[in-house]
Amino acid sequence: MGVAGAKYTIYLGCAIPYRVSSYELSARKVLNRLGVELIEMPEFNCCGLPLESLSHKLTLLLSARNLAIAEQVGLNILTLCPGCAGTLKKTNKVLKEDKVLREEINRHLSKAGLEFKGSIEVKHISQALIEDIGLDRIKKAILRPLKGLRVAEHSGCHLSRPRKHIGFEDPENPKVLKMLIEATGAKCVEYLGETECCGSTIAAIDDKISLSLVREKLLHVREANAEALITICPACHIMYDANQMRAERMFGEKYGIPVLHYTQLLGLAMGMQPNELGFDELRVNPSKILERALEAKQRT
């Protein structure tokens, strides 16, 4: 896909409309600024990932149904959630390669007049930014370089794992989000356990374990003197932002680390105002980092 006129059908998944509108809001703003056109994907359903523990077949069918709908739209899918992207990608790949399975899934889909053909691709927003839009174009759109800002990145597991199905990022040494952050002018600091899981998938099964993972992450981020943690996944964001206070209560500690969606950070660097980017939806008070970001001199 060329630089100008990138166009996708946007797949929101469940977590974002349920409770992470700050991510959707800021993503739409920055993509629009970068000249990306988004067509709403009609009638989509859950990608199937959260139900894979019950039935692998169900997950295949749910994601194949989404792929079939996007094929009717005739556009590649862009997702904001790496879990959705990973599941749709995996199903897309498996069904393209396995004729027998494809026929079986299509027998189910045909009951609703749908068919999986394998004619489109799926990309997470970070992959679209790095591959289709490109760092150069992003850097050109920066009006307020966030020089001097120190942030930490958390790419999240499903952005790159399992490696054989995702492919565009190295799970052991993730670089994409780092490069995207540095494009804003901010410094992306290293810290212990960067690739550790946020624990969101077992939050409903064992609170203590998932909040222990949150605690550990936030302590490491603080040790690195980062001013904020940057995520690119709605589930990771819920864990570190919305659940930060719960972790503080559970462990009797105070972390106070603002957690921003990458798209919010990028929006600030593009000169947008915090209220356009859903900053008031964040649970951990971001005022300190906002002050620092807005200090950065606007380029004229």
Add this chain to the structure above:
Amino acid sequence: MLHEKYANKDAIMEEGEGIILSGSEKASPSRVNPKFKYEVLRVPGGESLIHCFQCGTCTSDCPVARFSDKYRPRSIIRMAQLGLKDRVLDSDFLWLCASCFTCTDRCPQGVEVASVIRALKNMAAMEGRIPQAFKILLGNLIKTGYIYEIPESRIKRRETLQLPPLPKTNVESLTKSLQNLDIKRFLEGLPQKSSEVRVWV
């Protein structure tokens, strides 16, 4: 006669020695089902079970294992290989896998550990052993197409935020696609109100 017992491949053997379990769980002799591993190999995701040589990379790199004294991926794989079917499928620890796929990506034998564990969860689910949280997610999916019941206030708020209207799943079409999947049985014992169980913290 011992040799007769072993000659009969279908025999269910009593395990002589308790296997070594991690943490506080006490090992006790369990019934061994030697055919169980072949069942696992046939479930999608379970195919690589047989290749595990018990090096323990999965457990040592597992984020959950660091904070749980029950969850040990290597032990789960070994139990499945040995045929300790009930001990695996009845367990709570099976559902503690966070599906981060670190184990899968790092296994030197190419065992897709997380997928084998998922296959085991699928087998447990087929026998009706399902945590409530998953029943709620599935119940919501069948009702709305989403795994969460998205409150009306959230949908309204999209207007205020100038976000486009949320597409509605065509539930009728979804139901038709799912009608031949045997999933309704997973919903047995589903609480009436989703507020009874926390789904997502």
